[in-house]
Amino acid sequence: MLDKSFDPKEAEARIYKMWEDSGAFKPRAAKPTDTKDDNYSIVIPPPNVTGSLHMGHALNNTIMDILIRFNRMKGKAVLWQPGMDHAGIATQMVVERKLAAEGKFRKNMSREDFLNHVWDWKAESGGMIEKQLRRLGSSCDWSRSKFTLGAAPHADKAEVKNQKNMADAVTKAFVEMYEAGLIYRDKRLVNWDPHFQTAISDLEVENIEKNGHFWHFKYPLAGGETYTYVEKDENGNVTLSEERDYISIATTRPETMLGDGAVAVHPDDERYAPIVGKMVRLPLADRLIPIITDEYPDMDFGSGAVKITGAHDFNDYEVAKRNDIPMYSLMGTRGEMIESEIMPAKYVGMDRFAARKAVVADIDAEGLLIRVEDKKIMQPYGDRSGVVIEPMLTDQWFVDAEKMAEDAMAKVNDGSTKFVPENWKKTYDHWMENIQPWCVSRQLWWGHQIPAWYGPAVDPETKEIDWENPRAKYFVADNEANMLGEAALYYSAAENDLTFDVVEDDCDFSLVAQERRFDNMVPLQRDADVLDTWFSSGLWPFSTLGWPDSTEELARFYPTSVLVTAFDIIFFWVARMMMQGLHFMKDENGEGVVPFDDVYIHALVLDEAGKKMSKSIGNTLDPLDLIDGVSADTLVEKRTRGLKNPDKAPQIAKATRKAYPDGFEPYGADALRFTLASQAGQGRNIRLSVDRIAGYRNFGTKLWSAASFGQMNGCTPVAGFDPSSATLPVNKWIISETAKTAMEISRCIDTYRFNDAADAAYKFTWDTFCAWYLELSKPLLSGEDGTDKDETRATFAWVLDQILKLLHPFMPFITEDLWAKIGKGRDTHLITAQWPTYGEELIDVDAVAELEWLQTLITNIRSVRADMNIPPSKKAPLLLCGDTLDPRLETYAPQLSPMARVEHVELAAAVPENALQTVVDGVQYAIPLAGLIDMDAERKRLAKEIEKAQSEIEKIDRKLGNEAFVAKAPEKVVTLQKERRAGYAAEVETLQAALDGLG
């Protein structure tokens, strides 16, 4: 006997362990007959090691697990490669915070000590998310789990042993790309985080709209020159004309004016034409800067004149480069104003925001402040630090992404990699076409240290070493020995007899250099910076498979079958994997091989109001709360804990209690997965509805209870049962429907239509199997023993088995549990059972037609009875009004009795008094119910049905009456309309006869 319902709390952990212990998550052994199509692989988008499971992960991993389980059951060798991302800045922050709480600070530690702390933290608290992914049922091969920082210096011994290639991969990639001219060192404008004091990627910058100001300043013309400033309206009439000795500029960031290199106006701007090429006196700094023309200024915005601060603004940077305008760096790594030839002494050392106030005040004091405007401005914030990001001119390592993008775009254009849905290709192309140099260095400690060493340069003329600039020359090599080899070669050009000294990366190199020169010892120091995390995640599809070693996995599973990810990292991750994959993975002809055949882009999971889930809005849903259940109190507590803005707590608490007054019941992983799958349409986002999760939990219970019914009726799986051997139409019909559904689900999963696949499985299970087949089979199962009963039992069990298989990718736990419980002694687990491969050959059109007729008959009888408020307890005969009794009525009398409350069936020449009437396939049926029928109501009901059919006929007649329609529409469409009309006409005729019969 089965329990009353499935208990996810008890079963999920037990079943998951069974799967893992059974080795089912590992790829099956290779067979000599395997072709590329027999191998199926997915690399997980590596979650951050600091991360915890959120809805996006739940959706992402549900989709991957559906694909993985489906293909595994199809008999392919399947690898789902898991792992984690070391998330440079996020992890460093987490550990720094933890240390700060203990009164320890990174600044006071050596790099080595700090890294030891981070590895300790990772061993203890990192990677919680892998445990959480298991709760979802994710069938990854955990034994192969990789870490983007695996085997980096100071790593745990275990890490080093299993992941040596992960560090090798990064070093090799960097060195090779450098040697190929794809990596270079340059001074460019980057996003600088003054809190963490590192360059960060665009991804880590969040643009937020803030209330700000727009300051309008006068920049006086040099030498007291004046000009006539004329403004005109759109008709060319002069609206303002005055003599000016200044140009008006506006800025949202006054402090940067100290570093202005020019004022730019649009070349078409007549207002400033007289003064283009002249100089203005930059206030406070007392420098002269030119007025130049450039396409960048918008004539209609502000005064139309723009100050150009090349070193502190991305647009200005481009203008400055185009026009050869000098760029002056104003700030240090903490965003403080620094001493320089152009910096007035009074601002040196001021924080950038203090400097802003001072600059405004000082300009005002000079009488050059025109006005201050309130304005909404977009400001860039570091998503981790929360401070305003500063564009800064710094020396960094860059990847020449433009070169690599060409290949990456070509491979999508030629279909080597396909985006699903395909409209995402546009986003990808757009970004690739406008790609910028990729800054790959970060001023952090947690990450892969850049394999580059600095030393002084040798002057090619004098053969002398320039000891004053000890970092002028650099060497890139995969290890220190090779670097020294290169260095020896380079310095052999110098006259002196030299030796080398590789010094610590955290000591003061200039100081050391000055000491060493007296010993003719060349100091070499490794670059202290680390690589952008995305540099290592770009290698993910092949580094996880063992690259740079040539492993069996690489040969079998690269390229991977599909990448499943959300659209927000198409740029940052997908594009980079494409570029790096094509560069490093070559086929026998030296052609780059794409990292994945398909890229499936799924939606973002939003809350029920369509808002992005965010901690600060307090609308997050924790997938584990939906799986395990949570009280309203705990939910409120979780949503209000640790808010950046604690004032919002009462509001969040109120909204949460209103939305979920009772918290969540434990719905189980299957219900959550099924909900996500059924909402994973190929649209843009998913509003997660908790009601739907409850609905799909109920679906699981429905399945469970049907299985329980089968078990009570002796429907045990029969080994070797051949579905094509069934003889009873009802069994042939359900087998036909099973085959149709199996084909439909396979087709949908293959084309990434998860919602359609889930819907097909849901409808078949609930409507076709539980609502119809189960009821129709009851008389057979409770009838006398014999071949019909045996066949029905075997068919029932077979269909249920098929349902378990078809639902397994979506609801792995409950299906696996039922598989074991209803089929005791099976030699397979469901996870590795064979996916249905049958199809058309099991479809019996006659049986399908017969059962469809029966269902229509039953539905019609139920409907007329319900319409006339006949109590279900009241049984009545079913009369066929005609000459011959349909033998099918006798056949299905046992089903008609309970399902349609039919007492018995008989032939009637005429419709008796006081009978309900219905029409099926043009045949008139009567249900005599003397005393129970309100004849007026029955007349109205029939009239309404006639009216409905009539209006359909009218619509069709309008079409058929249109000559152009008949002439131009395809014959098939015209025939269909004629058939439809005939059907409705027959119905009207019979219903009219019935109505007339009532008098």
Next chain:
RNA sequence: GGGCGAUUAGCUCAGUGGGAGAGCACUACAUUCACACUGUAGGGGUCACUGGUUCAAUCCCAGUAUCGCCCA
């Protein structure tokens, strides 16, 4: 300002150049032996708006409005 996308039942969403769909919610009835996490039946939509293409538009095209996301 530029780009992408959405607008279909009360809610959340599918869908198709030719008969408007699902789940949830709602209404009525039902305690009939798989299931009340149930069953049966039912109500409910000018498919955002305006034009155009077409024999035919919810679907294709253009524009408008509203909303969302990304970029500046």
